[in-house]
Amino acid sequence: MRAHEITEGLNGGLKSFIASVRVVVAGAGSVNGKVKIEADSLNSAKYLLYRVYGRENVFTIQHALIEDDGVTKPLTPEELQVKSLTDKSAQLKQQAKKTKSLQQLQKAQQKYAKVITNLPSHL
Numbered sequence: 799m800r801a802h803e804i805t806e807g808l809n810g811g812l813k814s815f816i817a818s819v820r821v822v823v824a825g826a827g828s829v830n831g832k833v834k835i836e837a838d839s840l841n842s843a844k845y846l847l848y849r850v851y852g853r854e855n856v857f858t859i860q861h862a863l864i865e866d867d868g869v870t871k872p873l874t875p876e877e878l879q880v881k882s883l884t885d886k887s888a889q890l891k892q893q894a895k896k897t898k899s900l901q902q903l904q905k906a907q908q909k910y911a912k913v914i915t916n917l918p919s920h921l
Contacts, residue, residue, distance in 0.1 A: 814862040820855040
């Protein structure tokens with residue numbers, strides 16, 4: 799298990815994102831910088847950053863990966879693709895598990911209904 803998997807679990811499923819933003823200070827100008835934000839999704843992170851810095855001051859947002867040595871780095875496009883496919887695979891496995899459970903429940907209900915209809919009426 800990697801460090802980012804543990805920390806995401808501890809953070810209640812929040813993911814880390816790194817964004818390039820412009821910070822504008824009235825009367826003092828502006829400066830560009832990078833910020834780290836934790837949110838449940840990329841869209842949530844984007845809208846939180848828009849609210850804090852303004853839409854025109856948010857340049858890029860990338861999903862961040864926390865390595866075992868504690869360093870935060872953005873994921874490369876290839877890593878993002880692998881992560882996306884892994885997440886989708888886990889989601890499909892969970893969906894298949896739910897479907898199988900539902901089918902088992904329906905079969906059990908049908909068996910129960912069959913047994914109930916075959917009981918003698920004097921009970």
